[in-house]
Structures are given as structure tokens and as C-alpha cells.
Amino acid sequence: GEDVEQSLFLSVREGDSSVINCTYTDSSSTYLYWYKQEPGAGLQLLTYIFSNMDMKQDQRLTVLLNKKDKHLSLRIADTQTGDSAIYFCAESIGGGYNKLIFGAGTRLAVHP
Amino acid sequence: DGGITQSPKYLFRKEGQNVTLSCEQNLNHDAMYWYRQDPGQGLRLIYYSQIVNDFQKGDIAEGYSVSREKKESFPLTVTSAQKNPTAFYLCASSNHGTGHQDNYGYTFGSGTRLTVV
Numbered sequence: 001g002e003d004v005e006q007s008l009f010l011s012v013r014e015g016d017s018s019v020i021n022c023t024y025t026d027s028s029s030t031y032l033y034w035y036k037q038e039p040g041a042g043l044q045l046l047t048y049i050f051s052n053m054d055m056k057q058d059q060r061l062t063v064l065l066n067k068k069d070k071h072l073s074l075r076i077a078d079t080q081t082g083d084s085a086i087y088f089c090a091e092s093i094g095g096g097y098n099k100l101i102f103g104a105g106t107r108l109a110v111h112p
Numbered sequence: 113d114g115g116i117t118q119s120p121k122y123l124f125r126k127e128g129q130n131v132t133l134s135c136e137q138n139l140n141h142d143a144m145y146w147y148r149q150d151p152g153q154g155l156r157l158i159y160y161s162q163i164v165n166d167f168q169k170g171d172i173a174e175g176y177s178v179s180r181e182k183k184e185s186f187p188l189t190v191t192s193a194q195k196n197p198t199a200f201y202l203c204a205s206s207n208h209g210t211g212h213q214d215n216y217g218y219t220f221g222s223g224t225r226l227t228v229v
Binding site: 008031033035040041042043044045048088092100102103104105 | 118152153154155202204217218219220221222223225
């Protein structure tokens with residue numbers, strides 16, 4: 001069935017790069033998304049990638065997509081304390097309406 | 113500015129009470145969604161609506177009800193039948209996926225934290 005999996009926790013030192021990984025199951029996904037959630041807040045769309053792309057870069061963010069392995073990653077360069085949050089991976093699937101399937105979220109902790 | 117507004121930010125419910133969470137959007141989005149988030153867990157879909165006057169159950173609809181009388185509004189009622197309602201509730205909206213190469217990511221509200229007292 002439809003499933004998106006992420007590791008639950010990642011700890012990095014300030015200034016290092018963070019890599020958050022995600023695997024998904026639906027090979028017909030058209031778009032894949034990364035959302036950020038800060039404490040007590042809603043989800044904010046960070047970036048997305050269309051399924052015919054391998055990579056997308058947006059300032060400090062780099063998204064890599066391996067369709068063969070159904071693997072998505074988010075790299076944050078020069079990680080700052082303000083990047084501490086929960087990051088959700090999501091895939092869009094068909095079936096008549098715009099359905100997004102979310103992973104459980106990866107909590108990123110940035111320490112000095 | 114266009115956006116999606118949830119109110120109230122915090123809500124307290126006594127045992128046996130029904131409470132209604134508000135969600136309003138001015139993005140002209142067709143579809144709206146309600147999710148529940150428990151600590152340390154991901155999002156679980158409660159209800160969704162693709163069009164006015166129509167809505168469908170999500171994965172955990174029991175103990176909840178919704179209405180979609182206006183395109184802009186999708187209120188969620190947490191009924192007394194929901195035995196464990198304490199959670200963070202998120203509303204989202206989007207346009208429909210048409211199969212074309214357009215991005216239809218969700219826009220989320222800032223959430224309502226519901227606590228049973």
C-alpha cells in the first residue's frame with residue numbers, strides 16, 4: 001500500500017550539513033514534497049520536486065530524487081539553530097483527488 | 113495576503129462536550145483537509161472535501177464530523193464520541209490534481225491544540 005518512511009531523529013552540529021532521508025512506495029507519484037514544522041506551528045512547504053527530475057537546488061536546500069530506489073533526500077547546507085524543526089516528506093498520488101501521503105517526520109536537532 | 117486561518121489556537125473541552133474547530137481559507141482552493149497530530153507522530157487524515165457540499169472520511173473519522181457549506185470554510189466538530197481528543201489539529205487546503213504538470217501542494221493553517229480537562 002501507500003507508505004512513506006523517514007528516520008525519526010537527526011542531530012547535527014551548527015555549520016555542518018544535514019541530510020534527511022525518505023523512502024516512498026508509490027512509483028506513480030508525480031510530486032514529492034518537503035515540509036518544515038516548528039514547535040506549535042503548522043507545516044510550511046519548504047520545497048518540492050517533480051518526478052522527472054533528479055535534483056533541485058534552492059539556496060541552502062538540495063533535494064535528490066532516486067526514482068529507481070524510491071528514495072528522496074533533503075540536504076541542508078550550513079545548518080543553523082533556526083533549522084531545528086520536524087521535517088516531513090510527502091508524496092502525491094493519483095486516484096481522483098490531490099492526495100498527499102506524509103511520513104512520520106524527522107526531528108532535526110542542531111547543537112553548537 | 114491569501115492564507116488559511118485556524119481558530120482558536122488553544123481549546124479546552126470538558127468530558128462529554130462537543131467542540132468545533134474553525135478553518136477558513138481565502139486562497140480559492142477547491143479542496144480542504146483535516147489532520148490530527150499526536151506527539152511524536154505524523155499526520156493522520158480525519159476528513160477531506162474536494163468540493164462544496166461534499167466530503168469524505170479519512171483514516172480516523174470516528175468521533176468527528178465536518179461540513180462544507182462554503183468553499184472558504186471547513187469546520188471540524190469533535191464530538192463526545194471521540195474518546196481521546198487531546199491532540200494538535202491541522203487544517204490544509206489545495207487545488208485539485210488534474211494530472212497535468214502543475215504543483216498542488218497543500219497549504220496548512222497554524223493549528224489548534226485541543227485539550228480535554
